[in-house]
Amino acid sequence: MARITFLPDDTEVETSPGETILQASLRTGLSHAHACGGKARCTTCRVWVLEGLEHCEPRNEREQGWAEQLRLDARVRLACQTTVTGEMKLRRLILDEADLEIMNQLSQDRPAMEGNEAHLAILFSDIRGFTTFSEPLPAYDVLFVLNRYFHQMGQAIERYGGQINNYMGDGLMALFGVDDPSDAPLRAVRAGLAMLEAMEELKPYLAATYDQDLEMGIGIHYGPVVLGTMGYAQSRRLSTIGDSVNLASRVESSNKEAGTHLLISDDTYKEVSDAVSIGKRINIDLKGKSGKHALYEVTGLTAAAGIADPAGELAIRTEDGQQWVRVLAQQDLPANRREVVRVGSLKVLLVNHQDRILAFEDRCPHLRLPLKPAKITDDFSLVCAWHHSTFDLNTGNVEAWSPWPALMGPTLAFLRRNSKRSLQMWPTRLQDGYIWVGMEEQDLAVK
Numbered sequence: 316m317a318r319i320t321f322l323p324d325d326t327e328v329e330t331s332p333g334e335t336i337l338q339a340s341l342r343t344g345l346s347h348a349h350a351c352g353g354k355a356r357c358t359t360c361r362v363w364v365l366e367g368l369e370h371c372e373p374r375n376e377r378e379q380g381w382a383e384q385l386r387l388d389a390r391v392r393l394a395c396q397t398t399v400t401g402e403m404k405l406r407r408l409i410l411d412e413a414d415l416e417i418m419n420q421l422s423q424d425r426p427a428m429e430g431n432e433a434h435l436a437i438l439f440s441d442i443r444g445f446t447t448f449s450e451p452l453p454a455y456d457v458l459f460v461l462n463r464y465f466h467q468m469g470q471a472i473e474r475y476g477g478q479i480n481n482y483m484g485d486g487l488m489a490l491f492g493v494d495d496p497s498d499a500p501l502r503a504v505r506a507g508l509a510m511l512e513a514m515e516e517l518k519p520y521l522a523a524t525y526d527q528d529l530e531m532g533i534g535i536h537y538g539p540v541v542l543g544t545m546g547y548a549q550s551r552r553l554s555t556i557g558d559s560v561n562l563a564s565r566v567e568s569s570n571k572e573a574g575t576h577l578l579i580s581d582d583t584y585k586e587v588s589d590a591v592s593i594g595k596r597i598n599i600d601l602k603g604k605s606g607k608h609a610l611y612e613v614t615g616l617t618a619a620a621g622i623a624d625p626a627g628e629l630a631i632r633t634e635d636g637q638q639w640v641r642v643l644a645q646q647d648l649p650a651n652r653r654e655v656v657r658v659g660s661l662k663v664l665l666v667n668h669q670d671r672i673l674a675f676e677d678r679c680p681h682l683r684l685p686l687k688p689a690k691i692t693d694d695f696s697l698v699c700a701w702h703h704s705t706f707d708l709n710t711g712n713v714e715a716w717s718p719w720p721a722l723m724g725p726t727l728a729f730l731r732r733n734s735k736r737s738l739q740m741w742p743t744r745l746q747d748g749y750i751w752v753g754m755e756e757q758d759l760a761v762k
Contacts (some may be wrong), residue, residue, distance in 0.1 A: 367403025534567025
């Protein structure tokens with residue numbers, strides 16, 4: 316029997332003769348992605364062999380075909396096709412808990428609704444350059460990337476009380492105010508900013524897995540619609556009709572011309588003007604609409620919105636010589652949740668772990684990649700998902716330097732010359748229903 320160590324799970328598995336890496340992984344209960352069911356019709360099960368490559372059986376014809384098409388490194392193997400003969404260590408390249416959720420998500424039917432007039436905030440989003448991104452990839456990989464993207468966007472939308480109403484290729488339409496009309500425009504803007512944050516967190520995964528990058532555009536309009544259930548038999552779904560839907564779509568498409576990522580209409584701006592920070596203000600012709608239309612680029616939220624604002628004023632209190640910054644409503648960080656917020660020019664990762672709120676910079680001090688996917692242990696150690704160095708979350712100090720591959724740690728330490736660099740951490744407290752982070756003046760400076 317051969318033994319495989321899976322990272323980042325740090326799980327050892329003994330394999331049976333003829334058993335593939337994927338079969339061993341799934342048997343152990345790991346959430347190992349395999350969009351095509353392990354039939355070599357995609358590459359989502361790929362792994363990076365860290366040690367013991369010589370114990371892998373040679374690629375079969377199907378795996379070799381993908382390797383040549385995608386120019387895979389010799390150490391990248393398809394888990395569904397690879398059997399092993401000796402001890403080895405590998406890393407799953409699609410590795411977080413979102414994988415299992417994506418594949419197991421089930422749609423929930425909504426009750427039928429007759430036609431009603433309503434004021435809704437309508438959000439459209441679209442991925443820039445997705446056609447070029449997807450052309451060299453197998454169909455299963457394209458679907459997997461889209462589902463991962465929609466999963467993360469859906470979480471951001473639902474967090475602020477919205478619901479995805481329609482998908483259009485790599486785009487989507489979401490509605491705010493269907494069940495609860497209160498603050499619908501502001502909740503839509505919050506969701507849009509959260510979606511942009513989610514895209515930033517997705518970029519390192521896309522770069523590491525596919526060596527490509529993506530951008531997105533978001534447009535929001537607040538206006539009247541007719542809301543009701545439409546369609547035939549079991550295909551009926553909640554739909555919106557009206558000029559407001561078309562206008563929201565045109566606002567989103569204007570991001571290309573404006574060079575922006577999040578635009579809102581004038582009607583939306585009137586509802587949220589006190590709560591948002593604005594970058595560009597543009598007057599633009601919208602396709603199919605007469606006259607010029609005022610659009611506003613949203614760059615963040617002000618203190619009036621109850622969250623830190625990356626471009627405007629921050630809600631700050633000074634007590635006993637310590638500056639405390641209000642960053643997030645306490646209800647938005649339930650148990651075991653992680654959220655990234657902006658404070659000045661910093662991205663701060665907030666973690667609710669074992670009823671303790673932690674705040675630290677969402678950037679590995681060594682590779683400068685996001686720490687949100689990192690593993691946090693019961694004894695409050697953080698294991699970087701990228702090079703597996705371990706940090707003490709009580710002090711921020713490095714507990715253990717990069718242990719894999721064998722030459723990775725020393726090489727990285729030599730090139731970066733920062734193997735002892737600590738994690739930037741800040742104290743936190745709860746007050747008035749909000750999470751407050753204690754910072755120094757230099758932390759708040761816009762850099």
